[in-house]
Amino acid sequence: MLVTMKEIVDAAREGRYCVPAPNYNDVTQLYAAADAAVQARSPLILDIGRMFATEDRALFQELACASRSVAERIDVPCAINLDHGSAYEHIVQAMFDGCTSVMADRSSLPFEENVAQVAEIVRIAHAVGVSVESELGHVGTNEDEEALGGLQHHVETDEEKRALYTNPEEAVRYVEETGVDCLAVAVGTVHGFYPEGFVPSVDFELLAELREKVPVPLVIHGGSGSGDEILKGMAPYASKLNVGHDLFKAFGDGIAAAVESGEDPVVAGSRAYTAELVHYMEVLGSANKA
């Protein structure tokens, strides 16, 4: 059943579990994500990647339309979120094209500009019943030296590391001034794959403090590669966790194995994607919460 993201993450915050928000690259992976939610009896937040929100709006409309029809068909709560919305036009179009939530990512801007731009988007979104996620502090990518530097302890002190992460006092002020429904925070994870053998260090003390002080649900980006222990540790404090790479890897591995065995590769890839997402739902505690 199609719902707003606010409904899903508010219930998760209250129940102290975390709902995975899978990225998907096509309708095959969309079906695989929906299968996982139905199997695990978990709420689902479909996270449409930013690469679909481009000048070629028709592509985004196709995927949003298919996502909406899947969300309406399945019997677990399902929201559709534009992940990392960038251009103002694309964010507004996503609301019109069927997303029940949008992320307005202004995390690279100075605080006051971030607030001003996101507050304007919140005003529009709330007028049409759409939830808004935004980001404070910066969750980098694995090509981002500064982000990985913070993780790999190239910076020495906790103070230096914290400077890259979300500041709790700023976060409280930010939520109050923007009116966002949930907030992505930087506590140590980064987007994409980590270097081989690297385990991210998550600042759990900071995450707990943010959960305590910030009055809206928290979102973790860069869930892939965290490992079950870290995921389990974050679940009581964060209400949404974005995951892409681990699912895409499972999909690819499933296809590779099928090429060997002679099974239909698309079926095998989908099954592996579904199994990996079910695993996330179990570890994060969203299974059996629908």
Ligand code: CO
């Ligand atoms: Co992200």
